[in-house]
Amino acid sequence: MVEIRSLAYVVAQCREPARWVQYAHEVLGAMAKSRADGVVLVKVDERPYRILVEPGSEDRYLASGWELSGRDAFQGLQLQLDRAGVVFELADAAACASRQVNGLLRASDPSGNRHEFFWGPQLDARAFASPQGVSRFVTGEMGLGHTVLPALNFDATLEFFTKVLGFGVSDIFNFRPDPSVPAIPIHFLHCANGRHHSLALAGFPSPEGCVHIMLEVPDMTDVGRGHDRMQANGIKQMATLGQHLNDHMTSFYMQTPSTFALEYGFGGLVCDWEKHTAFEATEVSIWGHDFSVGFNEKKDAV
Numbered sequence: 001m002v003e004i005r006s007l008a009y010v011v012a013q014c015r016e017p018a019r020w021v022q023y024a025h026e027v028l029g030a031m032a033k034s035r036a037d038g039v040v041l042v043k044v045d046e047r048p049y050r051i052l053v054e055p056g057s058e059d060r061y062l063a064s065g066w067e068l069s070g071r072d073a074f075q076g077l078q079l080q081l082d083r084a085g086v087v088f089e090l091a092d093a094a095a096c097a098s099r100q101v102n103g104l105l106r107a108s109d110p111s112g113n114r115h116e117f118f119w120g121p122q123l124d125a126r127a128f129a130s131p132q133g134v135s136r137f138v139t140g141e142m143g144l145g146h147t148v149l150p151a152l153n154f155d156a157t158l159e160f161f162t163k164v165l166g167f168g169v170s171d172i173f174n175f176r177p178d179p180s181v182p183a184i185p186i187h188f189l190h191c192a193n194g195r196h197h198s199l200a201l202a203g204f205p206s207p208e209g210c211v212h213i214m215l216e217v218p219d220m221t222d223v224g225r226g227h228d229r230m231q232a233n234g235i236k237q238m239a240t241l242g243q244h245l246n247d248h249m250t251s252f253y254m255q256t257p258s259t260f261a262l263e264y265g266f267g268g269l270v271c272d273w274e275k276h277t278a279f280e281a282t283e284v285s286i287w288g289h290d291f292s293v294g295f296n297e298k299k300d301a302v
Protein backbone atom coordinates (compact mmCIF):
# COMPACT_ATOMS: atom_id res chain seq x y z
CA MET A 1 0.00 0.00 0.00
CA VAL A 2 1.25 3.48 -0.87
CA GLU A 3 2.36 5.48 2.16
CA ILE A 4 0.86 8.85 2.93
CA ARG A 5 3.92 10.63 4.29
CA SER A 6 2.44 13.61 6.12
CA LEU A 7 -0.19 16.30 6.33
CA ALA A 8 1.75 18.86 4.30
CA TYR A 9 -0.75 21.71 4.14
CA VAL A 10 -4.31 22.76 4.74
CA VAL A 11 -6.47 24.96 2.52
CA ALA A 12 -8.74 27.52 4.14
CA GLN A 13 -11.20 29.94 2.63
CA CYS A 14 -11.75 33.47 3.88
CA ARG A 15 -13.89 36.40 2.83
CA GLU A 16 -10.96 38.66 3.68
CA PRO A 17 -7.75 36.65 3.20
CA ALA A 18 -5.69 39.65 4.31
CA ARG A 19 -6.95 38.94 7.83
CA TRP A 20 -4.81 35.79 7.70
CA VAL A 21 -1.71 37.88 6.95
CA GLN A 22 -2.25 39.88 10.11
CA TYR A 23 -3.19 36.78 12.12
CA ALA A 24 -0.06 34.97 10.95
CA HIS A 25 2.23 37.90 11.66
CA GLU A 26 0.74 39.14 14.93
CA VAL A 27 -0.68 36.02 16.55
CA LEU A 28 0.93 32.85 15.16
CA GLY A 29 4.35 34.38 14.71
CA ALA A 30 4.41 33.00 11.16
CA MET A 31 5.31 34.60 7.85
CA ALA A 32 2.57 35.36 5.32
CA LYS A 33 2.15 37.03 1.98
CA SER A 34 -0.61 37.71 -0.52
CA ARG A 35 -0.19 36.30 -4.01
CA ALA A 36 -1.33 38.12 -7.15
CA ASP A 37 -4.36 35.81 -7.42
CA GLY A 38 -5.57 36.86 -3.96
CA VAL A 39 -4.36 33.68 -2.25
CA VAL A 40 -2.56 34.13 1.07
CA LEU A 41 0.33 31.81 1.87
CA VAL A 42 1.17 31.26 5.55
CA LYS A 43 4.74 30.04 5.96
CA VAL A 44 6.02 28.36 9.13
CA ASP A 45 9.14 26.57 7.87
CA GLU A 46 11.25 26.05 4.75
CA ARG A 47 8.17 25.30 2.63
CA PRO A 48 6.60 28.20 0.72
CA TYR A 49 3.42 27.64 2.74
CA ARG A 50 1.71 25.29 5.15
CA ILE A 51 -1.65 27.10 5.22
CA LEU A 52 -3.06 28.28 1.89
CA VAL A 53 -5.98 30.70 2.11
CA GLU A 54 -8.25 31.20 -0.89
CA PRO A 55 -10.63 34.13 -1.17
CA GLY A 56 -14.29 33.09 -1.10
CA SER A 57 -17.77 33.88 0.09
CA GLU A 58 -17.54 31.90 3.33
CA ASP A 59 -15.01 31.68 6.14
CA ARG A 60 -14.26 27.96 6.37
CA TYR A 61 -11.87 25.07 5.93
CA LEU A 62 -11.62 23.68 2.41
CA ALA A 63 -9.18 20.78 2.16
CA SER A 64 -6.32 18.79 3.65
CA GLY A 65 -3.13 18.32 1.61
CA TRP A 66 -1.41 14.93 1.94
CA GLU A 67 2.12 14.34 0.72
CA LEU A 68 3.40 11.33 -1.20
CA SER A 69 7.04 10.41 -1.66
CA GLY A 70 7.16 10.85 -5.43
CA ARG A 71 5.66 10.16 -8.83
CA ASP A 72 5.56 6.36 -8.39
CA ALA A 73 3.69 6.67 -5.13
CA PHE A 74 1.31 9.15 -6.77
CA GLN A 75 0.56 6.68 -9.54
CA GLY A 76 0.25 3.87 -7.02
CA LEU A 77 -2.31 5.85 -5.08
CA GLN A 78 -4.40 6.27 -8.22
CA LEU A 79 -4.48 2.48 -8.66
CA GLN A 80 -5.38 2.06 -5.00
CA LEU A 81 -8.26 4.54 -5.27
CA ASP A 82 -9.46 2.91 -8.49
CA ARG A 83 -9.46 -0.54 -6.88
CA ALA A 84 -11.45 0.82 -3.93
CA GLY A 85 -13.95 2.53 -6.22
CA VAL A 86 -13.05 5.98 -4.94
CA VAL A 87 -13.81 8.75 -7.41
CA PHE A 88 -10.97 11.23 -7.80
CA GLU A 89 -10.05 14.09 -10.06
CA LEU A 90 -6.55 14.72 -11.43
CA ALA A 91 -5.62 18.38 -11.11
CA ASP A 92 -4.63 20.26 -14.25
CA ALA A 93 -1.41 22.23 -14.64
CA ALA A 94 -2.98 25.44 -13.38
CA ALA A 95 -4.22 23.78 -10.20
CA CYS A 96 -0.80 22.17 -9.62
CA ALA A 97 0.82 25.56 -10.14
CA SER A 98 -1.51 27.10 -7.57
CA ARG A 99 -0.50 24.50 -4.99
CA GLN A 100 3.15 24.67 -6.15
CA VAL A 101 3.42 20.90 -6.64
CA ASN A 102 4.26 18.54 -9.52
CA GLY A 103 1.15 16.38 -9.42
CA LEU A 104 -2.10 16.49 -7.49
CA LEU A 105 -5.39 14.67 -7.25
CA ARG A 106 -8.51 15.50 -5.32
CA ALA A 107 -11.04 13.22 -3.63
CA SER A 108 -13.69 13.39 -0.94
CA ASP A 109 -13.91 11.05 2.02
CA PRO A 110 -17.26 9.37 2.82
CA SER A 111 -18.16 12.25 5.15
CA GLY A 112 -17.64 14.81 2.37
CA ASN A 113 -14.33 16.26 3.58
CA ARG A 114 -12.12 17.30 0.65
CA HIS A 115 -8.59 15.91 0.36
CA GLU A 116 -5.69 16.67 -1.95
CA PHE A 117 -2.88 14.15 -2.54
CA PHE A 118 0.27 15.40 -4.22
CA TRP A 119 3.91 14.78 -4.95
CA GLY A 120 6.85 17.04 -5.65
CA PRO A 121 6.35 20.22 -3.65
CA GLN A 122 8.29 23.19 -4.96
CA LEU A 123 10.81 24.63 -2.56
CA ASP A 124 12.42 28.02 -2.68
CA ALA A 125 15.44 29.41 -0.89
CA ARG A 126 13.46 31.57 1.49
CA ALA A 127 14.31 30.73 5.09
CA PHE A 128 11.77 30.94 7.88
CA ALA A 129 12.19 33.94 10.16
CA SER A 130 9.37 34.52 12.63
CA PRO A 131 8.19 38.11 12.91
CA GLN A 132 7.47 37.40 16.61
CA GLY A 133 10.65 35.57 17.54
CA VAL A 134 9.10 32.08 17.55
CA SER A 135 12.21 29.90 17.42
CA ARG A 136 10.67 27.51 14.87
CA PHE A 137 7.62 25.35 14.20
CA VAL A 138 7.90 21.58 14.57
CA THR A 139 7.29 20.28 11.06
CA GLY A 140 9.83 18.52 8.79
CA GLU A 141 9.00 14.92 7.98
CA MET A 142 6.13 15.05 10.52
CA GLY A 143 4.31 17.58 8.37
CA LEU A 144 2.49 20.71 9.41
CA GLY A 145 0.76 19.32 12.48
CA HIS A 146 -2.68 17.75 12.57
CA THR A 147 -6.23 18.35 11.49
CA VAL A 148 -9.46 17.20 13.14
CA LEU A 149 -12.30 16.67 10.69
CA PRO A 150 -16.02 16.07 11.14
CA ALA A 151 -16.99 12.52 10.19
CA LEU A 152 -20.71 11.96 10.52
CA ASN A 153 -20.43 8.93 8.25
CA PHE A 154 -17.94 7.69 10.81
CA ASP A 155 -17.37 4.00 10.10
CA ALA A 156 -17.06 4.46 6.33
CA THR A 157 -14.70 7.41 6.77
CA LEU A 158 -12.54 5.46 9.20
CA GLU A 159 -12.41 2.58 6.73
CA PHE A 160 -11.46 4.96 3.91
CA PHE A 161 -8.42 6.18 5.85
CA THR A 162 -7.34 2.85 7.34
CA LYS A 163 -8.16 0.41 4.54
CA VAL A 164 -7.77 2.55 1.40
CA LEU A 165 -5.07 5.00 2.50
CA GLY A 166 -3.17 2.94 5.09
CA PHE A 167 -3.51 5.19 8.12
CA GLY A 168 -3.14 3.54 11.53
CA VAL A 169 -5.33 4.17 14.57
CA SER A 170 -3.14 5.70 17.30
CA ASP A 171 -5.80 6.02 19.99
CA ILE A 172 -9.51 6.41 20.45
CA PHE A 173 -11.72 8.56 22.63
CA ASN A 174 -15.43 8.18 23.14
CA PHE A 175 -16.96 11.54 23.93
CA ARG A 176 -19.91 11.33 26.34
CA PRO A 177 -21.45 14.80 26.71
CA ASP A 178 -24.77 13.22 27.72
CA PRO A 179 -24.78 9.81 29.46
CA SER A 180 -28.27 9.05 28.13
CA VAL A 181 -27.16 9.02 24.48
CA PRO A 182 -24.49 6.90 22.77
CA ALA A 183 -20.91 8.11 22.98
CA ILE A 184 -19.52 10.12 20.07
CA PRO A 185 -16.39 8.46 18.65
CA ILE A 186 -13.18 10.33 17.98
CA HIS A 187 -10.34 8.35 16.45
CA PHE A 188 -6.78 9.64 16.18
CA LEU A 189 -4.89 8.44 13.11
CA HIS A 190 -1.28 8.48 12.05
CA CYS A 191 0.34 8.15 8.65
CA ALA A 192 3.97 7.34 7.76
CA ASN A 193 5.70 9.57 10.28
CA GLY A 194 6.12 9.61 14.05
CA ARG A 195 3.60 12.31 14.93
CA HIS A 196 1.00 10.80 17.26
CA HIS A 197 -1.79 11.89 14.96
CA SER A 198 -1.87 13.80 11.71
CA LEU A 199 -5.63 13.38 11.49
CA ALA A 200 -8.50 12.85 13.88
CA LEU A 201 -12.02 11.92 12.83
CA ALA A 202 -14.78 13.24 15.04
CA GLY A 203 -18.31 11.87 14.91
CA PHE A 204 -19.97 15.26 15.26
CA PRO A 205 -20.73 18.05 12.77
CA SER A 206 -18.52 21.07 12.21
CA PRO A 207 -20.07 23.71 9.93
CA GLU A 208 -16.63 25.31 9.44
CA GLY A 209 -15.43 22.08 7.80
CA CYS A 210 -12.82 21.40 10.47
CA VAL A 211 -12.87 21.17 14.25
CA HIS A 212 -9.30 22.45 14.53
CA ILE A 213 -5.82 22.30 13.09
CA MET A 214 -2.70 22.10 15.24
CA LEU A 215 0.61 23.90 14.91
CA GLU A 216 3.46 22.83 17.18
CA VAL A 217 6.26 24.99 18.60
CA PRO A 218 9.32 23.62 20.42
CA ASP A 219 8.75 24.75 23.99
CA MET A 220 6.42 26.17 26.61
CA THR A 221 7.83 29.68 26.27
CA ASP A 222 6.68 29.78 22.64
CA VAL A 223 3.22 28.55 23.69
CA GLY A 224 2.99 31.14 26.48
CA ARG A 225 4.03 33.95 24.19
CA GLY A 226 1.47 32.79 21.63
CA HIS A 227 -1.15 32.86 24.37
CA ASP A 228 -0.16 36.45 25.20
CA ARG A 229 -0.44 37.44 21.53
CA MET A 230 -3.91 35.84 21.28
CA GLN A 231 -5.05 38.00 24.19
CA ALA A 232 -3.29 41.16 23.01
CA ASN A 233 -4.93 40.88 19.59
CA GLY A 234 -8.43 40.15 20.91
CA ILE A 235 -8.60 36.71 19.31
CA LYS A 236 -11.39 34.47 20.57
CA GLN A 237 -10.05 31.70 22.77
CA MET A 238 -11.68 28.31 22.13
CA ALA A 239 -10.11 26.32 24.99
CA THR A 240 -7.85 27.16 27.90
CA LEU A 241 -4.32 25.94 28.34
CA GLY A 242 -4.08 22.24 29.10
CA GLN A 243 -2.27 19.00 28.35
CA HIS A 244 -3.77 16.17 26.32
CA LEU A 245 -3.78 12.66 27.66
CA ASN A 246 -3.19 10.89 24.36
CA ASP A 247 -0.42 12.85 22.64
CA HIS A 248 0.84 14.74 25.74
CA MET A 249 0.57 18.05 23.89
CA THR A 250 0.43 21.15 26.09
CA SER A 251 -1.64 23.68 24.20
CA PHE A 252 -4.43 26.22 23.99
CA TYR A 253 -7.04 26.72 21.28
CA MET A 254 -8.08 29.89 19.49
CA GLN A 255 -10.20 30.91 16.53
CA THR A 256 -8.71 31.56 13.08
CA PRO A 257 -9.99 34.13 10.55
CA SER A 258 -11.66 31.20 8.74
CA THR A 259 -13.64 30.43 11.97
CA PHE A 260 -12.29 26.93 12.59
CA ALA A 261 -10.02 26.66 15.62
CA LEU A 262 -6.26 26.34 15.85
CA GLU A 263 -4.44 24.46 18.61
CA TYR A 264 -1.08 26.01 19.45
CA GLY A 265 1.05 23.64 21.48
CA PHE A 266 4.31 21.94 22.27
CA GLY A 267 5.55 18.55 23.39
CA GLY A 268 3.48 16.31 21.10
CA LEU A 269 4.33 12.64 21.34
CA VAL A 270 6.54 11.14 18.63
CA CYS A 271 5.76 7.44 18.37
CA ASP A 272 7.59 4.32 17.29
CA TRP A 273 4.71 2.53 15.61
CA GLU A 274 6.36 -0.89 16.03
CA LYS A 275 6.07 -0.46 19.78
CA HIS A 276 2.96 1.69 20.13
CA THR A 277 -0.17 0.18 21.65
CA ALA A 278 -3.45 1.88 20.79
CA PHE A 279 -5.56 2.69 23.82
CA GLU A 280 -8.87 4.32 24.63
CA ALA A 281 -8.45 7.55 26.56
CA THR A 282 -11.35 8.18 28.93
CA GLU A 283 -10.34 11.82 29.47
CA VAL A 284 -9.33 14.34 26.81
CA SER A 285 -6.74 16.01 28.99
CA ILE A 286 -4.49 15.39 31.98
CA TRP A 287 -5.14 18.96 33.13
CA GLY A 288 -6.76 22.11 31.76
CA HIS A 289 -8.35 22.45 28.29
CA ASP A 290 -11.62 23.97 29.40
CA PHE A 291 -13.53 23.82 26.12
CA SER A 292 -16.51 25.68 27.59
CA VAL A 293 -14.81 29.04 26.95
CA GLY A 294 -15.21 28.69 23.17
CA PHE A 295 -16.54 25.36 22.00
CA ASN A 296 -19.34 25.20 24.57
CA GLU A 297 -22.24 26.21 22.34
CA LYS A 298 -21.43 23.32 20.01
CA LYS A 299 -20.53 20.82 22.75
CA ASP A 300 -17.38 20.07 20.78
CA ALA A 301 -14.28 18.67 22.35
CA VAL A 302 -10.64 17.84 21.55
Ligand SMILES: [Fe+2]
Pocket residue numbers: 146148212213214263302
Ligand atom coordinates in the same frame (compact mmCIF):
# COMPACT_ATOMS: atom_id res chain seq x y z
FE1 LIG B 1 -5.50 18.65 18.47
